[in-house]
Amino acid sequence: MTPEERDLVMGLAVGLGDGPTRTLDEVLAHFGESDGETLSLRLLRDAMERQDADDVEMALIVHAAADASVEKFLEPLIELFPADWHREYEDIVRMLGHLRSPRTVPTLALATHWVPKYLHWDENRALAVKAIWALGAIPGAEGLHLARTPPVATARPRMPNVLPGSLRAREDTAARPKAHHTRSRHRDRCTNGWQRGHRLLLRVAIPWLTKRTTPRVARPTPA
Template sequence: MRHLTHACAIGALHRGKQVEQFLGDIQDEDQHGIRWISLTPSSEGIGIYLHEVQDIGTDAFWDITEFPPPDPDEEDFGEAAIVPTPAEALEHGERDFGADPAKWVNQGIACSEYLDHRTARADRLQQHEVILSLGIVPGRERAGSPEDAVLAHFGTTDGRKLGLDLLRDAIQRRDGVDVEMALIVSFTFGFTTDHLTPLLHLAKADWHYKHEDVVSALGTLRTANAAEALFFSTQWVPNYLDFDECRALATKAIWALGNTPGPEAEQALARLSESDNKILRETARTVRERRRTP
């Protein structure tokens, strides 16, 4: 068994052995990188080291300990903390760096985890190409139905469940690109009430860029349980939308509230009708008027 139980990870650290975990991709404008964390016992306690390096791996070279740092003039790791006990080290890594309690491994095994990640990433890129075929691409002709091609690729006949499964998986991995892909599938095949919980999570998550699509999806569900998240989306502006003076996210959320039954949605629209922001105020008043129209 590759992954250590909590007790085995603590035992390894007590014996002076390093444990580690591959944390996944990091992306900036200039280069693609990866992150991993190591917990290293010493006479001073357990050192917690976060490694951020360039992703230069190939199918033949996947020793992440040899990958260069993003800036060649800097070290590839930083000591985040030293704590006195193994249990505190595990807690620190899981709480502050998003390490999965079920995925700690012995020293050197994070390299194998990276190799698995490379394989899975290649598979996802192929999945993305299939999913993007659902869109209209000028000049491209495809034999047969793109919807059928997507279902065949994933080996299923249930497009709604496929979209839900992809959405849950993307959230579990905090992968913004895969959130986008999952939403494309879900808008194509439809949403169900089972989509509500992941959509509510995504409405408030700050690690993806598809909040406008999320509020639109919540609007299609027409459930009172979405009212609070939709109102939240009228008040919060994600950093990547800070430039948008037209408040497109808030406007879409208000229209989604208009499709949402129940007193919670009506109360939210009433509050928005008195907003200091002209765009929100006028949109909310228009939506409330339409709600009153038989």
């Protein structure tokens, strides 16, 4: 996608206090499509093939502007989520949450434990919170039970930030020059904070959502 085409698509986005500056029809006409959902899916697959983070964002902007469904995007989004070259993890979790499908459970469960690099600053664990709420909306409580168990780090070799992940960082700290020790100690403190927040989510949010999603059994009336 050229810079001019990105500017065209960005015109569909709603800014702070500003409305869209372009219409969906203009974008569709430029790309030679008649349906926003079809165009969005085409742009998403193309961006994934080229591993272009900016064009993934453009594809999701078209998807939102077209108010398209998520069903056709299920497989691409599940494939895209664990990739480490984009920044759309929160949008993917939000979109998968709309489906309320058991097929999304493994991806959403992973999102409760994994912290992408660009979200290292977020001690509130917004991605995990979104994923837990999405799991709670899926019929049955199997997703919430999966979220209790962190995924095995070796199962995702391209994702080094699976929580808890401070042990490897602490081992590496001893072998680093002294100039890096302060940064490493700060990272360890941040990681410990994420772990405390994560344990709080598992201890409070998941049991509460499990209670909401577990069907109540009617008590027998006394004879």
